[in-house]
Amino acid sequence: EIVLTQSPGTLSLSPGERATLSCRASQSVSSSYLAWYQQKPGQAPRLLIYGASSRATGIPDRFSGSGSGTDFTLIISRLEPEDFAVYYCQQYGSSPLTFGGGTKVEIK
Amino acid sequence: QVQLQESGPGLVKPSETLSLTCAVSNYSISSGYYWGWIRQPPGKGLEWIGSVYHSGNTYYNPSLKSRLTMSIDTSKNQFSLKLRSVTAADTAVYYCARVFVGYAGIYWGQGTLVTVSS
Numbered sequence: 534e535i536v537l538t539q540s541p542g543t544l545s546l547s548p549g550e551r552a553t554l555s556c557r558a559s560q561s562v563s564s565s566y567l568a569w570y571q572q573k574p575g576q577a578p579r580l581l582i583y584g585a586s587s588r589a590t591g592i593p594d595r596f597s598g599s600g601s602g603t604d605f606t607l608i609i610s611r612l613e614p615e616d617f618a619v620y621y622c623q624q625y626g627s628s629p630l631t632f633g634g635g636t637k638v639e640i641k
Numbered sequence: 642q643v644q645l646q647e648s649g650p651g652l653v654k655p656s657e658t659l660s661l662t663c664a665v666s667n668y669s670i671s672s673g674y675y676w677g678w679i680r681q682p683p684g685k686g687l688e689w690i691g692s693v694y695h696s697g698n699t700y701y702n703p704s705l706k707s708r709l710t711m712s713i714d715t716s717k718n719q720f721s722l723k724l725r726s727v728t729a730a731d732t733a734v735y736y737c738a739r740v741f742v743g744y745a746g747i748y749w750g751q752g753t754l755v756t757v758s759s
Contacts, residue, residue, distance in 0.1 A: 534703075568745035577736055577752050578687065583745040590747075621687055625745055629702045630677075630689040 535560055535624050539633035545641040552609040554636045556622035561602045563626030569598055569607045570621045572635075578621060582607060612638070643668040645737050645750035653731075653757050659724040663737030663750055664717075671695045671715040675741030678711070678722045680733040681752075688733075692741040693720050700741070727757045 536559040546552055556567065565585040570578035580589045582598035585605055595610040609616055617640050622633040649661035663676070670676060677692035691701040693711040701709050705724065713720040724731060734754050740746035 566743065566745075570746070577738075577749040578746070579749075580745055580747045583747075589745075623687070623745065625740065625742055628700050628742055629704075630692075630740065630742070632687040632689070634686050 534629055535562065535627060535631050537622055537624060537631055537633035539620075539622055539636050541636060542634070543637045543639060545639050546612055547641045548612050548614055550612050552607075552612055552616075552638055554607040554609075554620055554622075554638075556600075556605040556607070556633050558603040558605070558624060562605075562624045565601050566624060566626030567598075567600065567605050568623045568625060569596075570623065571616075571618045572621065573618045581620075609638075643739065643748040645739070645748055647735060647737050647750045647753040649735075649753060649755070651754060651756060653727055653755060654759050655728055655757055656726055659722070659727050659731060659755055659757070661722045661735055661737075661753065661755070662719050663721070664719045666718075669715075670713065670718055670720065674739050674744070675700070676713065676720045677738055677740045677746075679736045679738055679740070679746070680731075681736070682730075682733045689740070690722065690724075690735075729757050731755070732757045 540555045567585045569582040572578045586598045644666040675692040678690040708725045710723040734752040736752045738746040738749040
């Protein structure tokens with residue numbers, strides 16, 4: 534099983550600032566099958582990034598993903614009020630699928 | 642737009658079986674893809690439970706495999722989850738989603754809270 538470790542656990546930032554979220558895998562993620570999701574309270578996760586760097590349909594270009602192998606990054610270039618949420622990474626390259634523990638992006 | 646909707650009891654007694662169904666709209670599940678379940682205990686992270694194909698082929702999370710059965714009904718365009726011998730640790734929001742190896746979860750249900758309590 535691939536264990537995903539996200540850091541930091543909480544990120545306190547102001548609107549307009551840049552957010553950098555990290556996801557580290559315990560072993561290489563096959564074919565860069567790494568996704569990022571955003572989750573707001575009471576809602577299902579929303580797919581932001583798949584294949585480590587491809588934006589899902591309708592996702593603003595302020596969200597970008599990068600990385601390969603065991604180290605992945607999600608960057609939100611300029612935080613909008615609606616971006617304050619919890620973000621999860623997920624590997625879907627091998628079974629069992631696994632998720633990171635999440636990074637909460639909160640308003641400073 | 643593919644839509645998924647979970648249904649089932651919101652309260653299950655300890656040691657009993659948790660049963661949920663996910664109805665899929667605007668896509669015929671017999672056309673392909675694996676269809677899965679993911680859960681999230683209150684205030685905690687996400688856990689993949691398992692996925693099922695239209696042929697009935699299944700993949701389960703090893704941590705739940707001994708208690709888990711997933712099935713699919715292409716005639717009703719829905720798939721189901723049964724988790725046996727539940728305890729309070731199985732209390733969670735259960736989501737259905739189109740997700741498995743090779744494709745990320747672009748389509749999710751809204752989730753349903755299942756509480757295990759006597």
